[in-house]
Amino acid sequence: MDLLVQKFGGSSLATPQKVLSAARRAIGEFEAGRSVVVVVSAQGDYTDRLITMARQIHPEPNPREMDTLMAVGEQMSIALMAIAIHSLGHGAVSLTGAQAGIRTDNVSSKARIRTIDTSRLRRELEREQIVIVAGFQGVDVDDNITTLGRGGSDTTAVALAAALGAERCDIYTDVEGVYTADPRLVPQARWIPVIDYDELLELASLGARVMHSRAVELAKRYGVPFRVRPSFSESEGTLVTDLSGEMEQVDVRGAALETEEAKVTIRHVPDRPGVAATIFSEIAAASINVDMIVQNVSEQNRADVSFTVMQRDLPRAVQVAGRLADELNAAGVDVNEEIAKVSIVGTGMRSHAGVAERMFRALADQKINILMISTSEIKVSCVIEAPAGERALRAVHNAFELEKNDTDTKDDNE
Numbered sequence: 300m301d302l303l304v305q306k307f308g309g310s311s312l313a314t315p316q317k318v319l320s321a322a323r324r325a326i327g328e329f330e331a332g333r334s335v336v337v338v339v340s341a342q343g344d345y346t347d348r349l350i351t352m353a354r355q356i357h358p359e360p361n362p363r364e365m366d367t368l369m370a371v372g373e374q375m376s377i378a379l380m381a382i383a384i385h386s387l388g389h390g391a392v393s394l395t396g397a398q399a400g401i402r403t404d405n406v407s408s409k410a411r412i413r414t415i416d417t418s419r420l421r422r423e424l425e426r427e428q429i430v431i432v433a434g435f436q437g438v439d440v441d442d443n444i445t446t447l448g449r450g451g452s453d454t455t456a457v458a459l460a461a462a463l464g465a466e467r468c469d470i471y472t473d474v475e476g477v478y479t480a481d482p483r484l485v486p487q488a489r490w491i492p493v494i495d496y497d498e499l500l501e502l503a504s505l506g507a508r509v510m511h512s513r514a515v516e517l518a519k520r521y522g523v524p525f526r527v528r529p530s531f532s533e534s535e536g537t538l539v540t541d542l543s544g545e546m547e548q549v550d551v552r553g554a555a556l557e558t559e560e561a562k563v564t565i566r567h568v569p570d571r572p573g574v575a576a577t578i579f580s581e582i583a584a585a586s587i588n589v590d591m592i593v594q595n596v597s598e599q600n601r602a603d604v605s606f607t608v609m610q611r612d613l614p615r616a617v618q619v620a621g622r623l624a625d626e627l628n629a630a631g632v633d634v635n636e637e638i639a640k641v642s643i644v645g646t647g648m649r650s651h652a653g654v655a656e657r658m659f660r661a662l663a664d665q666k667i668n669i670l671m672i673s674t675s676e677i678k679v680s681c682v683i684e685a686p687a688g689e690r691a692l693r694a695v696h697n698a699f700e701l702e703k704n705d706t707d708t709k710d711d712n713e
């Protein structure tokens with residue numbers, strides 16, 4: 300029998316009517332003869348509200364207790380969804396991450412899934428229940444509740460689809476699918492009918508929050524094609540799959556804006572072998588992910604080392620950088636939280652020259668100063684001043700004519 304995993308994001312569950320409408324979709328698939336697993340997020344902005352509640356009590360809450368708290372929203376949603384399905388006359392059972400057999404490592408607030416024991420899930424499916432699983436959560440080896448990082452319900456859905464060998468995985472959200480840029484920021488953004496795992500992975504990692512990047516990574520690794528589709532209409536959304544065999548690839552598929560990074564500069568560190576290794580091993584030891592790194596050589600064998608981190612890691616990054624500055628006899632540490640990163644992504648960039656230059660020109664025409672640059676085979680990113688972020692995104696989108704990039708148009712989906 301066909302097995303389907305459906306995931307509903309927070310905005311698709313924000314009201315009782317929306318919960319009922321999601322329940323009807325699950326029932327529709329069930330009535331068509333499929334086994335259905337539904338993964339749900341917390342309703343609306345409930346996770347944000349939980350975080351605010353904790354911070355009103357303590358500015359830096361204990362990580363383990365934060366995970367226990369943040370997991371509450373999804374637990375509400377599973378019960379409400381099961382109740383909605385019951386009210387429509389069908390069988391459903393809600394399962395927390397632990398009950399669904401999801402085991403993670405013990406890294407609070409960014410835990411990774413290690414294993415999924417699907418026996419309980421399969422038992423419930425055999426009993427012809429629609430099984431509702433709490434997204435974003437699992438338990439570690441000591442049964443502590445863990446969470447997978449903001450937006451992590453997508454990862455729960457893809458991981459379950461892989462573990463259960465599902466025929467389909469549908470990620471329901473509040474837009475028509477994946478667009479060439481966030482349609483809320485770029486009104487001309489175009490709906491993309493099919494996108495390669497690698498392209499969506501880059502877009503998601505570079506700030507397009509339409510999918511949790513780790514979900515796309517998992518889907519690629521386990522070969523799980525999935526759809527990102529609207530919960531408010533019947534359209535098919537965007538198919539995410541492996542397009543690497545395509546003969547012709549577009550040079551730039553989409554653009555993204557990241558506004559949650561900050562730049563840290565350690566000023567005037569000695570310019571000698573081993574210094575960068577010391578700095579970045581200490582930062583890594585504090586479990587801080589560094590994105591971009593730039594070193595500017597200044598006078599007298601001294602250099603400024605700048606790097607970007609997520610704003611949520613900034614207090615710890617500044618602490619480590621301050622200690623290093625003392626140890627290395629550097630001049631001090633500067634922090635700039637007012638930055639944004641605009642990026643373009645496309646697998647076809649590998650074989651098209653001049654893409655980076657065109658992006659720099661688009662920013663220059665807008666008089667937007669570039670603070671840092673990084674490139675890979677399939678992306679170019681520029682760090683700029685935060686207030687210019689949205690304008691930069693629109694300028695780059697426009698420069699690559701992403702609104703009319705290939706033969707499909709947004710209208711095909713409507």
Ligand code: ADP
Pocket residue numbers: 307308309310311340450471472473474476477478479480481482483502506507508509510553
């Ligand atoms: P959910 O609650 O369903 O998980 P999210 O808010 O996490 O939804 O993700 C959907 C949002 O992602 C959209 O409302 C949109 O503003 C944003 N987004 C950012 N980049 C893109 C993109 N390239 N395509 C579509 N949506 C995008």
Ligand code: ASP
Pocket residue numbers: 308309340341346347372434435448449450451452453
């Ligand atoms: N509720 C969690 C969050 O807001 C997980 C998710 O929505 O995917 O980040």
Ligand code: MG
Pocket residue numbers: 308450453508509510511
């Ligand atoms: Mg999301």
